[in-house]
Amino acid sequence: MRHNSTLVTVYIATHNRVDLLLRAVHSVLSQSYSNIELIVADDGSSDNTYEQLKPLIDNNQVVYVKNDTPQGACVARNLAIDIAKGEYITGMDDDDTMEPNRIEHLVTEYRSGNYSCIASSIKERTPQGDIVRKMDVGDVTLNSLLHYNILGNQVLTKTSNLRGIGGFDPKMPAFQDYDTWVRLVAKYGTARKSSVASYVWYTDHAYGRISESSDRRKKAFDLFYAKHEHLMSSAHKSSFVILKRKLVNDSYGTLDFIRHTNKGNWKASLSLFINQNFKFVKYLLDLTRTKLNSK
Numbered sequence: 001m002r003h004n005s006t007l008v009t010v011y012i013a014t015h016n017r018v019d020l021l022l023r024a025v026h027s028v029l030s031q032s033y034s035n036i037e038l039i040v041a042d043d044g045s046s047d048n049t050y051e052q053l054k055p056l057i058d059n060n061q062v063v064y065v066k067n068d069t070p071q072g073a074c075v076a077r078n079l080a081i082d083i084a085k086g087e088y089i090t091g092m093d094d095d096d097t098m099e100p101n102r103i104e105h106l107v108t109e110y111r112s113g114n115y116s117c118i119a120s121s122i123k124e125r126t127p128q129g130d131i132v133r134k135m136d137v138g139d140v141t142l143n144s145l146l147h148y149n150i151l152g153n154q155v156l157t158k159t160s161n162l163r164g165i166g167g168f169d170p171k172m173p174a175f176q177d178y179d180t181w182v183r184l185v186a187k188y189g190t191a192r193k194s195s196v197a198s199y200v201w202y203t204d205h206a207y208g209r210i211s212e213s214s215d216r217r218k219k220a221f222d223l224f225y226a227k228h229e230h231l232m233s234s235a236h237k238s239s240f241v242i243l244k245r246k247l248v249n250d251s252y253g254t255l256d257f258i259r260h261t262n263k264g265n266w267k268a269s270l271s272l273f274i275n276q277n278f279k280f281v282k283y284l285l286d287l288t289r290t291k292l293n294s295k
Contacts, residue, residue, distance in 0.1 A: 009086030102198035116188035
C-alpha cells in the first residue's frame with residue numbers, strides 16, 4: 001500500500017476492560033496499512049489484561065507498558081508516546097474500534113498538505129444502530145478550534161509534534177484531548193478533519209467514560225479556561241458560556257441563544273437550545289439518521 005514504508009504508532013490506554021480492549025486491538029491489527037507499531041499502555045489494571053495480550057506480545061504484534069498503580073489515561077498515553085518509534089502517531093480508546101482503512105487514509109490526508117494533525121469523522125455505534133457524524137469537516141484553525149472541540153478525541157500527527165508540546169496533561173481530569181489539540185494547533189498550525197468516518201465510537205455498552213463524570217468535567221472546564229483564556233476572543237468566550245451552561249445543565253433560553261450565538265459556535269448553540277427546549281426534535285433527527293445509516 002502507498003505510504004506503508006512510514007512507521008505509524010498507535011497507542012491504546014486501558015484500565016480493567018480487557019474484553020473491550022481485545023476488540024480494539026484486533027481492529028488495529030486488521031488495518032490495510034501494514035507498517036504499524038501498536039502500544040498498549042496499561043494504567044495499573046488488576047484484571048488479566050496482560051495474560052490476554054501475552055500471545056500478541058510474544059508474537060511482536062503488541063508492545064506492552066504498564067503503570068504499577070492507576071495514574072490516569074494521560075499518564076498511560078504519555079508512557080506510550082515516550083517509547084513510540086513511529087514517525088507518525090495516533091491513538092484509540094480501548095472501547096472503540098477503527099475501520100480497516102483508517103490509518104492508510106489518515107496518513108494520506110496528512111501528506112496532502114502542511115497540517116499539524118489530521119482527525120476524521122466518526123461512526124457512533126448506538127443500541128439503535130449506527131449514526132455517521134460528519135460535522136465541521138475541512139481545515140481547522142486555532143480560531144475555529146477555540147470555539148469547541150471540532151477535532152474530537154483522536155488525531156494523527158508526527159510523534160515529534162506530540163513530544164514537542166509535552167504530550168497529554170495529567171492535571172486535566174477531563175478535556176484532555178481538547179487541551180492537547182489546542183496546544184498542538186497553537187504550536188504547529190492548521191489541522192484538518194476528514195469527512196471519512198473511519199473511527200467507530202461505541203455508546204452501546206454499560207461501561208462509563210471518564211468524560212461522563214459531571215464533577216470532573218466542571219473542574220476540567222475551569223482548568224482549560226484558565227489555561228487558554230489568553231488565546232480567546234470575546235466570541236470564543238461566548239462559546240465557553242454555552243459549554244458551561246451545558247455542563248451544569250443550566251437553562252439556555254431564547255435571549256441566551258441570541259446573545260451568545262456567533263459564526264464560530266452557532267451549531268453548538270443551536271444544538272443546546274434545541275436539546276433544552278425542543279427535545280423531541282433531537283430525538284426525531286437521531287432516529288432519522290439511524291434509519292438512514294442502517295440501509
